[in-house]
Amino acid sequence: MMSKLKLKKTSALLLATIILCSAILCSLTSCVTPSVGATYLDLDKTEATMYVGETLTLTVETDGEVRDVIWSSDATHIAKVDGGVVTAVAEGEVTIKARIGEARAFCDISIVRKPDSEPDPDTKPDPKPEPQPTLREGYLCDIYSDFFMIGAAVQTNKLVYNGYGELMPHFNSITAENNMKWKNLVKTKGVYDFNQSNDSADRLINWAKSNGVAVRGHTLLWYKSVPTWLHEELGGKGYTPALREKAMSYINEHIETVMEHFGDDVYVWDVVNEALYNSVDASKLATTGQNPYGNIWRTNDGMNEEDSDWVDWYKVTGSYYYIAEAFIKAGEVREKNNLKVELFYNDYGLHDPYKRQAALNLVQMLRDNNAPIDGIGMQAHYKLWEYLEDKDRFLKNLEDSIKAFLDAGLDIHITELDIRYDGEYNQSVEELQGEMYGEIFKILRKYAKTDDMAHGITSVTTWGVYDGCNGAWGANNNILIFGKDKTPKKAYYEISTY
Numbered sequence: 001m002m003s004k005l006k007l008k009k010t011s012a013l014l015l016a017t018i019i020l021c022s023a024i025l026c027s028l029t030s031c032v033t034p035s036v037g038a039t040y041l042d043l044d045k046t047e048a049t050m051y052v053g054e055t056l057t058l059t060v061e062t063d064g065e066v067r068d069v070i071w072s073s074d075a076t077h078i079a080k081v082d083g084g085v086v087t088a089v090a091e092g093e094v095t096i097k098a099r100i101g102e103a104r105a106f107c108d109i110s111i112v113r114k115p116d117s118e119p120d121p122d123t124k125p126d127p128k129p130e131p132q133p134t135l136r137e138g139y140l141c142d143i144y145s146d147f148f149m150i151g152a153a154v155q156t157n158k159l160v161y162n163g164y165g166e167l168m169p170h171f172n173s174i175t176a177e178n179n180m181k182w183k184n185l186v187k188t189k190g191v192y193d194f195n196q197s198n199d200s201a202d203r204l205i206n207w208a209k210s211n212g213v214a215v216r217g218h219t220l221l222w223y224k225s226v227p228t229w230l231h232e233e234l235g236g237k238g239y240t241p242a243l244r245e246k247a248m249s250y251i252n253e254h255i256e257t258v259m260e261h262f263g264d265d266v267y268v269w270d271v272v273n274e275a276l277y278n279s280v281d282a283s284k285l286a287t288t289g290q291n292p293y294g295n296i297w298r299t300n301d302g303m304n305e306e307d308s309d310w311v312d313w314y315k316v317t318g319s320y321y322y323i324a325e326a327f328i329k330a331g332e333v334r335e336k337n338n339l340k341v342e343l344f345y346n347d348y349g350l351h352d353p354y355k356r357q358a359a360l361n362l363v364q365m366l367r368d369n370n371a372p373i374d375g376i377g378m379q380a381h382y383k384l385w386e387y388l389e390d391k392d393r394f395l396k397n398l399e400d401s402i403k404a405f406l407d408a409g410l411d412i413h414i415t416e417l418d419i420r421y422d423g424e425y426n427q428s429v430e431e432l433q434g435e436m437y438g439e440i441f442k443i444l445r446k447y448a449k450t451d452d453m454a455h456g457i458t459s460v461t462t463w464g465v466y467d468g469c470n471g472a473w474g475a476n477n478n479i480l481i482f483g484k485d486k487t488p489k490k491a492y493y494e495i496s497t498y
Helices: 002-030 156-160 201-211 228-233 241-265 313-317 321-336 353-368 384-389 391-407 427-446 490-495
Strands: 047-051 055-057 070-073 079-082 085-088 092-100 103-112 149-154 173-176 214-222 268-273 342-347 375-378 381-383 411-420 457-462
Touching (some): 241 313, 384 411, 391 411, 427 457
Parallel strands (some): 268 342
Antiparallel strands (some): 092 103
16 A cells, blocks of 8 residues: 555655756747747748758748757758758758747758759859841831931922932931921011911921921021021121010911921921030030030021021020020920920031030020920041041940930930931942941940830931932932932941841
8 A cells, every 4th residue: 555655746746846846848838939920030031942962941030039049951851951051952842841849940942953063153154156147128207217216307399300210219207408408487577487488398398298207497596598688787796685686586486387387287396406515526515604514606607798598596695594495495495386396406527526415405404494405417528538447436426425415304306317428429438338327227226215225216318319419418428328329328238228
């Protein structure tokens, strides 16, 4: 009896000891349990891929506190884990678990067999072969339908009487070479001639509408091609308050009348044309308190006293502010008449770094004066020798200018493209000219505006349809992509091949 009683007492004592130890262990465990409500831990990796034989160290984020982490693998024949170090044993899928109290974290790992040979990380893979350029067939505007409009400067008489032959279907945009300039619209003071002559601007518009072709408006304000009566009143006269008021009255009235007449039959206006010096250097870009944008504004530059078709707008108005006023007026007319037309500044030589900066300064001046501007027209009257002298530099300067104007939040039109040359025009010159056209178009395609771009190139216009037809350069020029016989030149094939 005594031995049985002693055995019962011993069993009771052992049970009490177990209960006490469990309580102590539970108490200790509660010291490392995360805060109430915590369900998941932060693991530095939640998925990974390993090669057989590799190791990987996993880390639990514990807010800087030292905590005991319990690690486990759901497939130890594929991967083992010890203290957060995972060892890949065999191919397969495995989940590594980390636990602190009730909080858990998981990392899913795919284990694959290591290839027989790894590529040298310092060895670059062979580049993918570039697609071979393909000669595209068809009309230029169709060939470039995914890039931008293709345009040409035209003369109304040649246009309506089929003087351009079968070439016009190549173009889905046209620019009046002269018919929309002030000189041709208002030959007599106060009388606008939109449709009275056979060579009128309205006839050009009517042809364009009948043929589904867009029209660039060129130009509302230029120092040249003004009527004789306007030259006689203002010409090269110096500033007085009265003359400035008269000049701005003429400018504002002209912009309003012309824009309202053509409305949305014109999709863009070169509001101001060539208001910068012909040539700009570093000294002209230097700014002062009186010239915060530099000494860049055209005055007494390209104005021949023997001619009677120019006005020195800077001189007669006393400052560059007439440019801002012109854009402000154009913006007001656009808003008042609910027009969709865009407002551009147009100039040549903008591939030159100094003149590029001058144009950017002009844009900044407009914005400082709350004048609206949508884009830049790069005329692109180029010379073959510029390209041949240093091809890389010429192309880099062109591309840098395009990028600078796009970065400034402007769309770009190439408005008067041609490539002139020195000396005799022969097959060798045609080949080089064609090469230059091709290289230019490579860059233009690169920056064509797409749906995911805020700004880009949306129109490219050549200053004429075929060689010898442009009134500005004379009948002997060979500067365009179609020859005098209206057949494609080397340039045509270069720009149609990409």
